[in-house]
Amino acid sequence: MAAILFTLARERSLRRQRVFRDRTNPLDVFSDRELICRYRFPRRTIVDFIQQVDRRLSRPTNRSHPLPVSSMVLATLRVLSKGDFQSEAADIHGISQPSFSRMFMGVVDALNASLDNIIFPMGQEEILRTKEEFLRVANFPNVVGAIDGTLIPIMGMTGDDEHVFVCRKGFHAINMQGIVTADLRFTNIVCKYGGATHDAYILANSCIPEIMDQLPGGGWLLGDSGYPLRPWLMTPFLTPQAGQQEKYNASHIKTRNCVERAFGVLKSRFRCLHKTGGALAYTPSKCVRIIECCCRLHNRAIEDRIPAPAMGQVPIFSDNDTFNAETIVNANAVNTRNIIVRRF
Structure with missing residues (x-):
């Protein structure tokens, strides 16, 4: 009997005690x-996120103390906003790093x-x-x-398709195409191609040409x-001539600048997308879902008129090689652009 009691006591002492954080x-x-x-969001918006996630998140568990949804949402927003390591965000919110890793992509x-x-x-x-x-x-x-593209840094990777993700600036990235409105809201994104992919190729293989051809x-x-001239893409x-073409270019640049600003605000709001916050240390498929989440959160911030972070915009990385449009002339597109030029 004494031997049995000694064995039970020894097993109890070796068993790891549960820590309630x-x-x-x-x-x-x-x-x-x-x-x-x-x-990046006020209390009312975060509470709305918690309610929406609670309805959609599947959390089967046999534990008596499951993670609160509020802690899961706040920790996720912290990583997206600050680009923190998972362990740092987990410690702040009383979550173990393994638990955070399991729940992050679900949120x-x-x-x-x-x-x-x-x-x-x-x-x-509209x-x-x-x-x-x-x-x-x-x-x-x-x-x-x-429309424009921007490079989202991801961690270095190995494999047969590594070269697809190495951008011309020399780091691993995903080339995200975005279309925005004048108030910096994203209306279309494509974020499934590696950093080596040219902007024009992403556009040609997206749904945008079909949408623009059928636009009411x-x-x-x-x-x-970096894009070819098309009847629906100016x-x-x-090499503009003095006068109307220069005025056209000036108006074009000023109007198109909203997409550059949108990328800057997006990356300053969610530092996980910018090199100042590190790089996305996930597989490319997970990185795509994280980028999409940040864009959707950015749109929600625009809708709720939440101010951009005080540090302002950050420098963005883009793949803006010049497309040799002179070799592929679209007569209808040239005529359309000339008609616009006469307005100036």
Whole structure:
């Protein structure tokens, strides 16, 4: 009997005791300004995220103390906003690093599913409103969006397809294509191609050409010289003549600048997408879901008129090689651009 009791006591001493961490709820401690600084959103919006994630997140567990959804959402927003290591965000919110790793992508997917706010304008009223907003920027008519690509750094990787992700700047990245409105809201994103992929290739293999061909009332996208001139895609003159062509270029650049600003605000709001916050240390498929989540959260911040972080915009990385448009001339596109030039 003594031997049995000794064995049980020894097993009990070797068994790891459960640790109940202190999970102080930041929603009860911080003001809206402090929450925006740390999590990019005020209390009412974070509570809305918690409710949406709670409805969509599947959390089967036999534990008597499951993770609170509020802690899961706050820790996820912290990583996206600050680019912190998982262990740092987990410690702040009283979560173990393994638990955080298991739940992180689930919260990201739940946010993606609940935030259905990346929609290209297709209704007549919405298209007209978008064109009027762009017209007020620099008097460029009939614009429904500005398009460009930006590089999202990811951790170095190995494998047969590594070269696909090495951008011309020498680091591993995903080349994200974005179309934005004049108020910096994303209406379309494509973020499944590696950093070595050219902007023009991404556009040609997206749904945008078909959408623009069928757009009610017609309209144009504005792109830089990295894109080919198309009847629905206006690019600047590479060597503009003095007068109307220079005025056209000036208006084009000023109007298209909103997409550069949108990328800058996106990356300053969510530092995980910029090199100052490190790089996304996940597989490319997971990185794509994280990038999409940040874009949807960015749109929600625009809708709720939440100010951008105080540090302002950050330098962005883009793949802006000049496309040799002179070798592929589209007569209809050239005529359309010449008609626009005469307005100036």
